[in-house]
Amino acid sequence: QVQLVQSGAEVKTPGSSVKVSCQASGGSLKSHAITWVRQAPGQGFQWMGRIMPMLGVTNYAQNFQDRLTITADKSTGTAYMELRSLRSEDTAIYFCARGYDYGPYWGQGTLVTVSS
Amino acid sequence: DVVMTQTPLSLSVTPGQSASISCKSSQSLMHSDGKTYLYWYLQKAGQPPQLLIYEVSKRFSGVSERFSGSGSGTDFTLTISRVEAEDVGVYYCMESIQLPPAWTFGQGTKVEIK
Numbered sequence: 001q002v003q004l005v006q007s008g009a010e011v012k013t014p015g016s017s018v019k020v021s022c023q024a025s026g027g028s029l030k031s032h033a034i035t036w037v038r039q040a041p042g043q044g045f046q047w048m049g050r051i052m053p054m055l056g057v058t059n060y061a062q063n064f065q066d067r068l069t070i071t072a073d074k075s076t077g078t079a080y081m082e083l084r085s086l087r088s089e090d091t092a093i094y095f096c097a098r099g100y101d102y103g104p105y106w107g108q109g110t111l112v113t114v115s116s
Numbered sequence: 117d118v119v120m121t122q123t124p125l126s127l128s129v130t131p132g133q134s135a136s137i138s139c140k141s142s143q144s145l146m147h148s149d150g151k152t153y154l155y156w157y158l159q160k161a162g163q164p165p166q167l168l169i170y171e172v173s174k175r176f177s178g179v180s181e182r183f184s185g186s187g188s189g190t191d192f193t194l195t196i197s198r199v200e201a202e203d204v205g206v207y208y209c210m211e212s213i214q215l216p217p218a219w220t221f222g223q224g225t226k227v228e229i230k
Contacts (some may be wrong), residue, residue, distance in 0.1 A: 037219065045165075045208070047219040059217045095164050101212045102155045102219070104176060106164035 004096055004107035011113045017084040020110045022096030024077040029053045033100040034079040036070060038092040039109075046092075050100065051079060086114045118142055118214045122207075122222035129199045130230045137225045139192045139209030146189060146213075153213040156185055156194045159224075160205040168207075169194065201229050 007021040022034060035050040049060040053072035060068055067084040079096060094110045097103025119142040129135045139154070146152045152172045157165035167176045169185035172192060182197040196203055206224040214220065 035219065044223055045210075045219070045221040050217070061218055062216065097164075101153060102167065102170055102210065103165075104167045104170070106166075109164050 002098060002105045004098060004105055006094075006096060006107040006110045009111040009113070011115065012086050014087055014114060014116055016086050017082060018086060018112050019080055019082040020094050020096075020112070022079045022081070022107050024098065029072055029074060029077045029079060029098075032098045034070075034072060035097045035099060035103060036081045036094065037097060037103075038094045040089075040092040043092075048081070048094075052100070053079070083112075086112075088114050090114050117218075118145075118211050118220050120209055120211055120220050120222040122209055122225050124225060125223060126226045126228070128228050128230050129196075129203075131200060132198055135196045135199055135227060137194045137207055137209075137227075139187075139194070139222050141190045141192075141211055143214075144189045145192075145211050152188065153211055154185075154187070154192050155210045155212070156183075157208045157210060157221075158203075158205050159208065165208065196227075199227075199229070204228055 003025045005023050010018050012018050033050050033052045036048040037045050049070050051058045051070045051072050069082045072079045091114045096107040098105045121140045123138045145154045154172050156169040159165045168183050173185040184195050186193050206226050208224050209222040212219045
């Protein structure tokens with residue numbers, strides 16, 4: 001059974017950065033894309049970007065192009081999402097999902113709170 | 117950008133009855149590769165979304181046969197037969213055909229049990 005385990009909740013101040021990890025257990029990242037999606041409190045989902053670790057290729061949503069970096073460490077089966085210049089509107093649950101066109105497997109989510 | 121519109125936004129269902137959720141996309145989700153990039157998820161309280169249906173009508177592994185998907189082009193439906201208490205949550209349709217790449221979700225349909 002594929003499991004994606006994400007790092008714990010974070011509290012950040014405006015202008016700072018956050019880096020969330022997503023580790024695959026019971027499987028490998030190598031041949032699968034990892035996609036990051038966020039959900040603001042009581043809101044719907046927003047696609048942020050994805051990485052294909054085997055190819056080292058990333059795609060980013062235009063909204064996040066200049067402050068988002070997604071990376072992957074194939075040796076540990078871990079993907080990372082770093083969001084910079086945080087603002088209060090970035091308060092959300094951040095999910096990783098394994099998949100390119102859709103996500104059959106999701107991490108448990110990481111709550112990132114941005115507050116002064 | 118593709119817009120996904122779900123109706124209704126909430127649904128109260130008697131156990132044992134059926135429920136249907138509609139999802140309309142602003143453009144066709146059928147690709148030249150023959151696939152239709154339409155998916156259905158259920159998000160239960162405090163949990164990540166769980167995949168129910170992929171490519172319109174294919175049930176994901178372990179998903180009850182009570183869940184079925186249908187439709188084509190821009191109009192899609194998720195049907196839940198013989199609704200059970202464990203089916204409560206928010207149902208989302210999602211597309212992934214557009215370029216530049218993105219996953220676009222509908223607003224969600226909250227299903228509760230009467």
